[in-house]
Amino acid sequence: MRKNLLTALALAALPTLTVAEDYGDMAQMEILPGWRTATGDHVAGIKITLAPGWITYWRAPGEAGIPPHFRFTSDGPITNITPHWPVPEVFDDAGLMSIGYHDSVIFPLTIDAAQAAGDMAVSGELTIGVCEEICIPVTFTFDTLLPEVGARDASIAAAMADAPISADAANVGSVTCTIQPISDGLRMTSRINVAQVSASEFVVIEPSNPQIWVSQAEVSRIGDTLSATVDMVHPSGQPFAFDRSGVRITILSGNGHAIDLRGCTTD
Incomplete structure (x- = not known):
């Protein structure tokens, strides 16, 4: 049965446009910078890639899971950042059910930035649980620029479409x-x-x-x-x-x- 470690493990921020961080061989995070929409909002994504055998959790993870926690800051004219949740899987660990993702998941982000001009600087922190035989809360931090001009990212669009x-x-x-x-x-x-x-x-x-x-x-x-x-x-x-x-x-x-x-x- 999985056991939760009580101490969160933090990774250092990387001041780059596309951020790739890892914690050992368990999980990696990447910021997908996305594109600006016709209304001025921005669509981006956070991609989590998991090692074989490891899972991470949905917003309501079940009794044994650790829900993701997002925190964003910006000095620009951003009024709201909304994460979206692709359809998760249900995992059965000896009768203990949990809800989440294996292999990889992209959490799309809708950024309300209609008043923004130019690139937008965003800092953030994401804490997730990654689990195999044990569950470890891992905190990723990042500083990134979201470009005013960016191509539509098919992987983010697919994750947006994969919703309930x-x-x-x-x-x-x-x-x-x-x-x-x-x-x-x-x-x-x-x-x-x-x-x-x-x-x-x-x-x-x-x-x-x-x-x-x-x-x-x-x-x-x-x-x-x-x-x-x-x-x-x-x-x-x-x-x-x-x-x-x-x-x-x-x-x-x-x-x-x-x-x-x-x-x-x-x-």
């Missing part, structure tokens, strides 16, 4: 959530009206409050109704007010198909 589809695109019907209190939090059962596309289905539930711990979902299906039940524990260890409109539900199928659902209603 919306409820409308998947012809999802009703999405309901039943809430009941438990001793240290809440139990939620989601019922989703959606056709089955794979024999294997895994459901991830993310509350709007990231401090809430969520158990692995117990998933079942009857016809076109997919059900997922989780326990949620607030740091207070007590039942709490739950915002149905802010919950995010992702259905991951064994064939690489994924559906991204936002919010649920009462039964």
